Amino acid sequence: MTDAPAGPHWLYEEGIGESRAALVRSGRILEAQIEPDDARARAGGVHGGRLIRTLIQRKRGIARLDSGELVLIEPIPPKVAEGAAVRVEILREAISEPGMEEEREKLAKGRIALPGVQGGPGPSLYQRIVATGLPIVACPAHEADRLEAAGWSELIAEATTGEVGREDAALRIFPTPAMTLIDVDGSLPPAQLGPKGAKLAAQAIRRMGIAGSIGIDLPTMNNKDERLVAAAQIDKYLPLPFERTAVNGFGFVQIIRKRERPSLIELLRGDPVRAAAMAALRAAERFEGGQGAAGAMTLTVSPAVARAIRAQPDWLKLLERRRGGAVTLAADETMQTGSHHAH
Known part of the structure; x- marks a missing residue:
């Protein structure tokens, strides 16, 4: 190595x-x-399709790509009517939308591609x-x-639970359909908690790829200078480009970042079973300390995760090929979705 x-x-x-x-x-x-x-279409890709529905005349509609995926189109050029063939440039990928009684997916967002723009998938x-x-x-x-040595499991746990930090300064992250809200709490005095919470929030936003509209609820700070110090932490630890408001008298600050794809939070919470399957396959691939030991092994997961893996037979075939041995997938009714065991 x-x-x-x-x-x-x-x-x-x-x-x-x-x-x-x-x-x-x-x-x-x-x-x-x-x-x-x-x-699913990636941001930056240009795909053929057809405009299947007009929602607001000349402003908004839905196109079906040749792959079958639906994309929200804004705006609609005057000469493009329902049923017309179109070339769609993907501006934002499809994203699971939390906060509803049932999870639903926010369609990918795109626009009619300009003449001469080359077609093809977005960058991987x-x-x-x-x-x-x-x-x-x-x-x-x-x-x-x-x-893992750099903190991968810790990051995945933070994104899954939305909890970051320790008792002195901690974040609770709540994705909603309108924006991602970050609540800062802790045992430190407000003058210290404000800057430390702002730093933690900026670092978490970057680590997890949180974008779009983001609201950070810092503690109420007594004077403008304290609020300026907290705001400076955001500017220091969150790379441009982004826009933000000042920290107001109630400790609230809003940040806007360009949104092109799901954050880690949206990916992991949008399909917890798939996320658990990915974690189990990763652990199985590295079974026995990452030494690449060949030979048969058994991967035990919850029934829901077992069904997800069996629905994609290529996953197990690739795992066997990379390990150089047969893999048996077992389902255990007593295991929770996020648990797995390789032996």
């Missing part, structure tokens, strides 16, 4: 069912992304991290788990 670069670098893992990347500095994750291996996760110009370290399963 080669040594990792001393400066900021990407860790990239081409997992089973999804790819993972984490920007790491000084051994800790600064930001992370997960890209499921599915057929790997292509996006290459474009940053930073070094990339591959993380195959037969080597030591660099992602």
Whole structure:
């Protein structure tokens, strides 16, 4: 195993069912992304399709891509009528929308592509991290788990629960259809909790890829100088581009970041069973300390996760090929969705 670069670098893992990347500095994750291996259109892609419904004349409609995926289109050019063939540029990928009695999916958002724009899929996760110009370290399963050493499981737990920090300063993160709300609480005095909570929030927003409209509820601070110090922490730890308001007298600040794809929170909470299946397959691939030991193994998961894995037979085939041995999938009624056991 080669040594990792001393400066900021990407860790990239081409997992089973999804790819993972984490920007790491000084051994800790600064930001992370997960890209499921599915057929959904990626941001930046241009796809053929057909306008199937007009919602608001010349302003909004729905197109069906050739893949079958539905995309919300804004605006609709005057000469494009229902039923017309169109080329759609994807601006934002489909996102699971929390906060309802039942989870529902917010359609991908796009626009009619300009003439001459080349068609094709949007850039993959790997292509996006290459474009940053930073070094990339591959993380195959037969080597030591660099992602885990940088705090991958901790990050996944934070995104799943929405809880970040400790007793002195902690965050609770609530995704809603309108915005992501971050509540800051802790035992520190407000003058100290405000800046520390703002720093934690900025770091969590970056780590989890939270975008769109974000509201941070800091403690009420006594004077403007304290509020300015808290705001400065956001500017220091959250990279541009973003826009924000000032911290108001009640400690509330709003941030706007360009939204192109789901955050880790939306991915993991949008389909908990799939997320659990990905975690189980990752653990099975690295079973026996990541030494790549060949031979038969059994992966035990909850019944719901077992069904999800069996519905994608290529996942188990790839796991067996990478391990070099047969894999038996077992379902245990007593196990919770997020639990798994390899032996």
